[in-house]
Amino acid sequence: MMVGLSGNLYTSSLRMPRGVGTEHETAWSRWCKNAAERPNSEAIIHWTGGEAAFRWTFSTLLAAAKEYASSLVERGVRRGDVCAIILHHNSQLYPLYLAVCAAGAIPAILAYPNPRLHPDKFRQGIEGMSRRSGLDWILTSRELQPVLEPLVTGSGSTIRGLHFPLEWEAHREDSQRLQEHPPQLIPTDPLLLQHSSGTTGLQKPVLLSHNAVLEHVKRYAEAISLTNSDKIVSWLPLYHDMGLIAAFHLPLIFGIPSIQIDPFQWVMAPSLLLEAITQERATVTWLPNFAFNMMAFKVRDEDLHEVDLSSLRLIVNCSEPVRYESHENFLKRFQPYGLRPTAFSACYAMAETTFAVTQTPIGVVPTAVALDRASLARGKVEPVTDGVPARICVSSGRPIEGCEVRIVDENRFDAAPGSVGEIAITSAAMFSGYRNYPEKTAEVLCDGWYYSGDYGFQVDGELFVIGRKKDIIIVAGNNIYPEDVEDAVGAVPRVIPGRLVAIAEENPELGSEHVAIIAETSITSEHDRKSLRLEIVKAGMASGITIASVYLVPPRWLIKSSAGKPSRKGSREKLMTDRQRSEVWSG
Amino acid sequence: MIKPDLKHAILDELRLEDWQIDDETTAAEVPGWDSLSHVNVILAVEKAFGVRFSNVEVLKLNSIGDLQRLLDSKLG
Numbered sequence: 001m002m003v004g005l006s007g008n009l010y011t012s013s014l015r016m017p018r019g020v021g022t023e024h025e026t027a028w029s030r031w032c033k034n035a036a037e038r039p040n041s042e043a044i045i046h047w048t049g050g051e052a053a054f055r056w057t058f059s060t061l062l063a064a065a066k067e068y069a070s071s072l073v074e075r076g077v078r079r080g081d082v083c084a085i086i087l088h089h090n091s092q093l094y095p096l097y098l099a100v101c102a103a104g105a106i107p108a109i110l111a112y113p114n115p116r117l118h119p120d121k122f123r124q125g126i127e128g129m130s131r132r133s134g135l136d137w138i139l140t141s142r143e144l145q146p147v148l149e150p151l152v153t154g155s156g157s158t159i160r161g162l163h164f165p166l167e168w169e170a171h172r173e174d175s176q177r178l179q180e181h182p183p184q185l186i187p188t189d190p191l192l193l194q195h196s197s198g199t200t201g202l203q204k205p206v207l208l209s210h211n212a213v214l215e216h217v218k219r220y221a222e223a224i225s226l227t228n229s230d231k232i233v234s235w236l237p238l239y240h241d242m243g244l245i246a247a248f249h250l251p252l253i254f255g256i257p258s259i260q261i262d263p264f265q266w267v268m269a270p271s272l273l274l275e276a277i278t279q280e281r282a283t284v285t286w287l288p289n290f291a292f293n294m295m296a297f298k299v300r301d302e303d304l305h306e307v308d309l310s311s312l313r314l315i316v317n318c319s320e321p322v323r324y325e326s327h328e329n330f331l332k333r334f335q336p337y338g339l340r341p342t343a344f345s346a347c348y349a350m351a352e353t354t355f356a357v358t359q360t361p362i363g364v365v366p367t368a369v370a371l372d373r374a375s376l377a378r379g380k381v382e383p384v385t386d387g388v389p390a391r392i393c394v395s396s397g398r399p400i401e402g403c404e405v406r407i408v409d410e411n412r413f414d415a416a417p418g419s420v421g422e423i424a425i426t427s428a429a430m431f432s433g434y435r436n437y438p439e440k441t442a443e444v445l446c447d448g449w450y451y452s453g454d455y456g457f458q459v460d461g462e463l464f465v466i467g468r469k470k471d472i473i474i475v476a477g478n479n480i481y482p483e484d485v486e487d488a489v490g491a492v493p494r495v496i497p498g499r500l501v502a503i504a505e506e507n508p509e510l511g512s513e514h515v516a517i518i519a520e521t522s523i524t525s526e527h528d529r530k531s532l533r534l535e536i537v538k539a540g541m542a543s544g545i546t547i548a549s550v551y552l553v554p555p556r557w558l559i560k561s562s563a564g565k566p567s568r569k570g571s572r573e574k575l576m577t578d579r580q581r582s583e584v585w586s587g
Numbered sequence: 588m589i590k591p592d593l594k595h596a597i598l599d600e601l602r603l604e605d606w607q608i609d610d611e612t613t614a615a616e617v618p619g620w621d622s623l624s625h626v627n628v629i630l631a632v633e634k635a636f637g638v639r640f641s642n643v644e645v646l647k648l649n650s651i652g653d654l655q656r657l658l659d660s661k662l663g
Contacts, residue, residue, distance in 0.1 A: 049642045049643055049646045050641075050642065050643030050646060050647075114615075115613065115615035116615045116621070264622065265646055267622045267623065267625065267626070268622070268625050268626065268629075268645055268646060269626075269642035269645055269646060270626065271642060272642060275642075290623075294626070298626045298627070298630065300630075300639070302639060303642070475623075476623055510623065530604055534603075534604075534618060537618040537619060538618055541618055546619065546621045546623070546624070548619075587602075
């Protein structure tokens, strides 16, 4: 699947490091070369609110990685083993990740469990994931030992042991040995395992080789005109492709610094990102759409006194549909603080293609088109006329080098020009299939094309992404499967069994979607309805899902699908029309 | 102890009729109070009491008791 190097990456104006992606190169050899060529240059700045940042240079990062690698090998980790990393974001996470690669093993960063999630649910999720991903070891904190320990001893699990690397003493002597006998990695060896979204326990594992990642970041670096004076800043989680590939691997491979902020800290104090940009003179960041709203609306003026965003040349909106209003509001709020209107851009990306598929041109405001909303709902792309409700769609750009995009109809034939359809992709950095999941692979991968399940259209070669084929709810960049929500709340007493649906509701304030439930019930008193709403919300909480709206409706209100089950789409449309009617109770 | 006016500000923001809240209660135990709504709850409390919390103060909160003590320190 891999293709050769593109020559124009090596133009002198870009001043890229020499030899990225050469025939024998691996990510590990690239990191070692960076450490040798620029030992004292900053590699990762771990940014923490209210404390001094922890600063890794390329040499200190690699030295720490070698120490951790020796300890991993000593504890039985072998070449090809999959090591899940489940840790809070902290300064040791980065060398530990590199250490797994140094040992020839495969890192897979997984989300730290949400405190609401019931421990049994979390464990079941990891167990399900382990069967597909073939997890061998879990590197975690002592806090999770009681929850995860049963997975080591239980039958049917692939997990051989838990390790607690944050408790390890350094092994300098051993790391010297690793330096003298580096791992004999080759470019086709697997580098990492990242997970695409899926219902709980069924996340789809994507295995990527050193070569695939090196090639992809090289192509993407070209698409965003990366230079060695760039400085990346990110609050994104590393279990997501945007955080892992764009904001972590890309700078590490190109030998430029990245500032990493704990996602939990950022969401509690969104101005942390602005503070980091100002103090570190950062130039490039990636944000899901809701983050534009969080910062435009939830940061107080008092927190902006010293903010200066003039260093920022590129903000890439990626991982949920781009909303025009979010860019407008962000610009209005931050232009007085030095934000350049031309810094906005958008990208369409996914784990299955390593990361990016398309990217808008750099230094140009992304194209926006005003379309007839009603026509768009019928799958037709038509310009809006006066007095008709419009939907403004923002471009995600053209395919980056090595990628192609088609819009297809339900039979996977090319859709007529001007039609909305499913986005199909072929990419030089395409995955070869989900690990141990042939049936899911067969559903989405056919003749070298990946059928994304996303809906969109093209205008003059630019891709516009407007939604999902399936009923997935995208909340703040996270894909939530309605089946998971329905399972979580399906057993709540007084909801008629099997008679509820989970749907997406647009949340304009958040710049994203939230989860809503429509449930049939026979109860009618206000007191009972309020108490039922609370029971539904609590049932979602136990599965780590926030239910923002509950609609209670009388028996036989939900629209049935042809299979006789409640139809999410049909019921959602009915709700939009009938929301004001007295038979619909909302809370 | 969580005073009624703080409890009221929190419940109001989260659209809850009532919920048991004491010193040790954490955000994760209150329906609707997740990482995305956290900033809304903090802004609502600031508005209700005419106070301002810094990022560092917000990041150090572990329980609603901590929030009450921080609020008390601001109100003198």
